[in-house]
Amino acid sequence: MASIFSILKSTGLPVAYGRFTESKSPPFIIYLGDGQDTVLADDGIYHKKNRYQIEYYFAKKDESTEGRIETALTDAGMLYEKTEDIYISSEDIFVIYYNV
Template sequence: MTQAELYQALKSIGYPIAYGSFTSPVTPPFITYQFANSNDFVADNSNYVEISNFQVELYTDKKDLNAEKLVQDKLKELGLPYRKFETYLDEEKMYQILYEVQLIGG
């Protein structure tokens, strides 16, 4: 899967989505995603398989289990195992649900 395919899949959920951050204010729920780091498989002094780690972030103004389920179902549909973290952002008064996923070979 490529980064462009990830974007299109997340966009199909129906929430506003942007890489990194939005340039103007948006109303939650919304999604951002961004490249975090690489963890390529290296063999014979070459990057043999590209493994890109991405963070998919869901922002909501209240605890929204339905929104979380939509994102999680999409990641499962794409065959992307994920790790999930939750934080409440006091200054923004929003929940941030962070999903770590890996794109292999994209």
Template sequence: MDRLLQILSEMALPFAYDHFAEGESPNPPFICYLLPGSDNFSADGRVYYKVSEVHIELYCDSKDPALEATLEAVLDEHGIFYNKTEVWIESEKLYEVLYTFEMEV
């Protein structure tokens, strides 16, 4: 978790786990991150190697390829292989760019 927090700090955007408290959400862009699951490796009937699934959600009020490239450069610098998807959230009037990857616990 310390490594993930260091990586998020390098992105130089406000971030919170899962969500910001109601009324405390910063103006976009900002990041929410989640650890929604695991993909542990087992040996001899035990968890031998712990791996967390990580979601980094970048929220912007307009498409920002330069910001995405900056975020991706941080992930690349740390040797993280990620997948990326994007969706427009009509009710929030925000783009969500989702980066998913796995990280050793």
């Protein structure tokens, strides 16, 4: 399976883990590790899967860009949950969280 970074990069948006080191104008994606799911069997780890929180920041609503993100995740076999558009007044931008 491809890395989460390469999956998100395939959207054509700027992508960074945690934060960008330089100022970035939206739209862009930030992602963070969100723990790990494990299945234990026979006194060991049988299967493990990393979880991520993906943050899509934007100034103007663009459903086609959201579609590119969702298609990239779906094509990679990743299930996700999506939040509503959340306005961040202090930054005058919106964010949508995808939990995968």
